[in-house]
Amino acid sequence: MLSVVVLISGSGTNLQALLKATDNPLFPAKIVAVGSDKDATGLTHAELYEIDTFVVEPERFSSRQAWAETLLASVQHHQPDLVVLAGFMRILPANFVNALKGKLINTHPSLLPLYPGAHAVRDALQDQAKVTGVTIHKVDEGVDTGEIIVQQSVPVETNDTEATLHEKIKVVERELLVQCVEDIANKKIVLA
Numbered sequence: 001m002l003s004v005v006v007l008i009s010g011s012g013t014n015l016q017a018l019l020k021a022t023d024n025p026l027f028p029a030k031i032v033a034v035g036s037d038k039d040a041t042g043l044t045h046a047e048l049y050e051i052d053t054f055v056v057e058p059e060r061f062s063s064r065q066a067w068a069e070t071l072l073a074s075v076q077h078h079q080p081d082l083v084v085l086a087g088f089m090r091i092l093p094a095n096f097v098n099a100l101k102g103k104l105i106n107t108h109p110s111l112l113p114l115y116p117g118a119h120a121v122r123d124a125l126q127d128q129a130k131v132t133g134v135t136i137h138k139v140d141e142g143v144d145t146g147e148i149i150v151q152q153s154v155p156v157e158t159n160d161t162e163a164t165l166h167e168k169i170k171v172v173e174r175e176l177l178v179q180c181v182e183d184i185a186n187k188k189i190v191l192a
């Protein structure tokens, strides 16, 4: 059974999909804790499933390094085999990323390397892209630059707004993320 820690910053609908999937005893992974960089609304999903939560706010630390060390200690306390960034909106410094090498993945709402960063959906629309999508990738120190694991495209309609397009992407994203975690647990995907 693969032990998973999920980090979020927002509404946590990807987390919710993972919680629902892993609640099935036949699913080969379980979520052992959910962390955040703020009092994110998505933490309530974890509480509903009685999963441990932790919040480590960067504002309380004198440096990113110090923040990341405490975040790392909170993650490692749960001894995860996999750490999933599911809408975690902070760049993680080297001390965090290196300590979790081969165990750290992120989901991003574009077909990377197109539209990295915090405004991927807006950027695709501004670029008049006809197609965008989802990428799940390994995490390195860069902004959405780690090796790509899986991608799935989503068509952009002419009347799409940032909100409608992001919602369509998230429908695909949730399914892809659950499948990816299952494949990692079943060793169909090897991260190292």
Ligand code: GRF
Pocket: 008, 009, 010, 011, 012, 013, 014, 015, 042, 086, 087, 088, 107, 108, 109, 170, 173
């Ligand atoms: C997702 O689209 C994720 O890729 C992006 O932010 C969104 C988070 O959504 N970075 P949610 O919090 O899982 O609902």
